[in-house]
Amino acid sequence: MSNLLRSLPPTAKGILAVLRVLPRVSRPRTALLAGGVVVSAVLPIGIFVLTGLLIGDLPGAARDGADSLAADRVGTLLVTVGIVILIERLTTPLLRATVSTLGRDVDRYLQEVVLNALARPRGIAHLEDPDVMDEVRIVRGLGMSAHRPGQTVEALPEVLSSWLRALGSAAVLTWFHWWLGLLWLVVWPIIVYRMQRDYLRVGEEGFGQSAQLRQAEYVRDLALDPPPAKEVRLWGILDWLVTRFDTLWQAGIGPIRRARRPRPGMVLGSAAAILVINVLSYGLLVYAAVQGSLSLAALAVFVAALGDANEYAVGDEHLYLSYAAVTVPKVLSLEQRLADSSPPESGLPVGADVPAQEIRYEGVTFRYPGTERDVLNGLDLVIPAGQSLAIVGDNGAGKTSLVKLLAGFYEPTAGKVTVDGADLASLDPEAWRRRVAVLFQDFTRYHLPVRDNIGFGAPEHAGDEDMLRRAAERAGVGDLIESLPNGWDTVLSQAYTDGVDLSGGQWQRVALARAMFAVEAGAKVLVLDEPAAALDVRAEAELYERFLDLTQGLTTILISHRFSTVRRADRIVVVSGGRVVEAGGHDELLDRDGRYAHMFRLQAERFQPAGGIDA
Ligand SMILES: Nc1ncnc2c1ncn2[C@@H]1O[C@H](COP(=O)(O)OP(=O)(O)OP(=O)(O)O)[C@@H](O)[C@H]1O
Numbered sequence: 001m002s003n004l005l006r007s008l009p010p011t012a013k014g015i016l017a018v019l020r021v022l023p024r025v026s027r028p029r030t031a032l033l034a035g036g037v038v039v040s041a042v043l044p045i046g047i048f049v050l051t052g053l054l055i056g057d058l059p060g061a062a063r064d065g066a067d068s069l070a071a072d073r074v075g076t077l078l079v080t081v082g083i084v085i086l087i088e089r090l091t092t093p094l095l096r097a098t099v100s101t102l103g104r105d106v107d108r109y110l111q112e113v114v115l116n117a118l119a120r121p122r123g124i125a126h127l128e129d130p131d132v133m134d135e136v137r138i139v140r141g142l143g144m145s146a147h148r149p150g151q152t153v154e155a156l157p158e159v160l161s162s163w164l165r166a167l168g169s170a171a172v173l174t175w176f177h178w179w180l181g182l183l184w185l186v187v188w189p190i191i192v193y194r195m196q197r198d199y200l201r202v203g204e205e206g207f208g209q210s211a212q213l214r215q216a217e218y219v220r221d222l223a224l225d226p227p228p229a230k231e232v233r234l235w236g237i238l239d240w241l242v243t244r245f246d247t248l249w250q251a252g253i254g255p256i257r258r259a260r261r262p263r264p265g266m267v268l269g270s271a272a273a274i275l276v277i278n279v280l281s282y283g284l285l286v287y288a289a290v291q292g293s294l295s296l297a298a299l300a301v302f303v304a305a306l307g308d309a310n311e312y313a314v315g316d317e318h319l320y321l322s323y324a325a326v327t328v329p330k331v332l333s334l335e336q337r338l339a340d341s342s343p344p345e346s347g348l349p350v351g352a353d354v355p356a357q358e359i360r361y362e363g364v365t366f367r368y369p370g371t372e373r374d375v376l377n378g379l380d381l382v383i384p385a386g387q388s389l390a391i392v393g394d395n396g397a398g399k400t401s402l403v404k405l406l407a408g409f410y411e412p413t414a415g416k417v418t419v420d421g422a423d424l425a426s427l428d429p430e431a432w433r434r435r436v437a438v439l440f441q442d443f444t445r446y447h448l449p450v451r452d453n454i455g456f457g458a459p460e461h462a463g464d465e466d467m468l469r470r471a472a473e474r475a476g477v478g479d480l481i482e483s484l485p486n487g488w489d490t491v492l493s494q495a496y497t498d499g500v501d502l503s504g505g506q507w508q509r510v511a512l513a514r515a516m517f518a519v520e521a522g523a524k525v526l527v528l529d530e531p532a533a534a535l536d537v538r539a540e541a542e543l544y545e546r547f548l549d550l551t552q553g554l555t556t557i558l559i560s561h562r563f564s565t566v567r568r569a570d571r572i573v574v575v576s577g578g579r580v581v582e583a584g585g586h587d588e589l590l591d592r593d594g595r596y597a598h599m600f601r602l603q604a605e606r607f608q609p610a611g612g613i614d615a
Helices: 002-006 012-025 027-064 067-118 130-141 149-173 178-208 210-224 226-234 238-260 264-291 298-310 316-341 400-404 430-431 451-455 463-475 478-482 504-520 537-551 586-592 596-607
Strands: 358-366 375-383 388-393 415-420 437-438 527-531 555-559 571-576 580-583
Touching: 002 027, 012 027, 012 067, 012 130, 012 149, 012 316, 027 067, 027 149, 027 178, 027 298, 067 149, 067 316, 130 210, 130 316, 149 178, 149 298, 149 316, 178 238, 178 264, 178 316, 178 415, 210 226, 210 264, 226 238, 264 298, 358 400, 375 400, 375 415, 375 555, 375 571, 388 400, 400 555, 437 463, 451 504, 451 555, 463 504, 463 537, 504 527, 527 580, 571 586, 571 596, 580 586, 580 596
Parallel strands: 388 555, 388 571, 437 527, 527 555
Antiparallel strands: 358 375, 358 415, 571 580
C-alpha cells in the first residue's frame, strides 16, 4: 500500500495529503464536502441526460397533442429538470461556503501543526538545523502568501466534480462509440497529469530556493526592522542591504521564473491532442446525425456530454492543487520527522525541592550539532544545592553552553549531567525546567505588556498580582513599572500607542524580574548569565548588595566577567579548554595565584591604577 502511495503522481499525493488532513480539521464539513462533490458532479450529467430525453419527446408531444402520453412525459421531465436545477443551484453556494471556511481552517491547522512540531523536541538543536529552517520558511508562508494550501480545499469541489463529470461524460460517449468514450478516458488523464506535473515543477522549484530566499528575507528585515535600524544608518549600509537583497532575491526567484515560463512543447501538445479528439468526436456526431442514425435526443445528450468532457484541466483550480501537493506533504513530513527524532515528552517526576543535594557534571563532552569542535571536553563539576557557584573563563570558553545543557536544550555528546543522582535526560523536561530560572545573556525583549514580560517566568501564575509585584521588587523594577504610562499594562515597545521602550539596563532588570518570578513560583536553581552587563554603577552596586538576598536558599550559578560580583559566590570555578581548571573560594584562589588570581588582578588594576588591589 505504501509502495503504491509512493508511486502516485505528486499531485495525487498532495490531494491525498489534503484529504487526510480534512477530517482532522472538521469531520462534518468534510462529509459535506464529499457529498457536495458527488452531487455537483452527478447533477449536471443528470440535467443533460434529462434535457436530451426532453428534446427527444418534444416532437412526439407536438404531434400527439396536450393529452397524449408523450406530452405527459414532457411535463414530468420538465418538472424533474426544474427540481434538479434548483438542487444544483442550492448545492453550489452551500458547497462554496463550506470549502471556503474549511480551506482557511486547513491553513490555520497546518500552521498549528508546525508550531506544535517545532515545540515538541526536548531541546533546541532542531531550530539550528538549516534543513529544518528551510522547511520552516516554507510553512511560515502558510495562510499568509497568495499560494495557500487552503485554496486547494476551495478548489477541490470544482476540480473533483469536473473530473467526475468528465468521467461520466466519457462513459456516456461510450454509448455512441465505445472506443470514442475510451479515447476520452485515456486522453484526459494524460493531459491533466502533464499539466499538473508542470504546475508542480514551479512549486518545487520555488521551495528548492528556500535557503536562498531565507537569506534574502533576512537581509530585507535588517533594513525594515527597528532594532538594527540604528546600526544600519550609522554604518550607512542601507544601500548595501538593498543591493544584496536584490541579488539574493533575483538568484532565488530566477529559477522559479524560468520554471513558470510556459513550455511550448507541452502547451502545443495538449492543445493539439484536445483539438484532434474534439474534431474527431464532433465530426462523427455530425456524420451520424446527417446519416440519420442518431435520434435528436441522443444527439443532444452526446453534444452536452462532449461539452462537459471538455471541462477538465482548465481553470486556476487545477493550478491550486499544486500548492498543496508540495506544501502539505512537507508539513506532514516535518511533523513526522520531528516526532521521530524526539521521544514523547515524559520522564521521571521532579519533586518540588529538587535539587536537594547537588547538580553534577560527570565527564561531560559537548559539541553543537553540525559542528566539528568539542566545546566541553570531559568536564567534571559539582554544584552543591543551596549554594552559589560562579563560573569564570575567557570568551567562548563554554560557560553559557554549560547552562544550556543544564536547561536540557541539548544533551551531552558524552558523559552526563545528574540532579540529585538522577540523569537529567531521564527527568520530565517540563517539570525540570520549572525548577530552573535563567536570566540569559541574550534574553528576549518581548514587545508585550510589562506584566507578560515578567509573568512569562511562570505563565501558570501570571495572574497573581502579589507575586508579580514581589518579583519586580526583588529585581529592582517596582518603581519603574509604577512610573510607566499604563503601569503593568504598558507595552514595552515604541511601536504601539502608549508603548514605551526601555533602556538596556532597564530591560535587563525586567528580564531579571522574569527569572525572579520563576523563583517565586518554585524554581530552585537560579542562573544569572552576565546579570550586570547593562547595569549602571549604582544598579550594579545594588545588585551586589541584593545578591545574597536574591540567591538565598537557591542553587545559584553566576556567570560573569565582573569579579566584584563573582567574589561574592560561595565557590568559583575557572573554565578553560572545555574543562574546569581551577575551583575554590575567592581568597583561596587568590592565594593559589593561578589563572583566577591573574584575571582578578588584571581587572582590579584597571580600576585602581594608583592603589592596592583590594576589589
Ligand atoms: N548554537 C551554537 N551552535 C554552534 N556553536 C555554538 C553555539 N553557541 C555557541 N557556540 C560556540 O560554542 C563556544 C562556547 O560558547 P559559549 O557561549 O558557551 O561561551 P561563553 O564561555 O559563554 O562565552 P562568553 O564569555 O563570550 O559569553 C563558542 O566557540 C561558540 O562559538
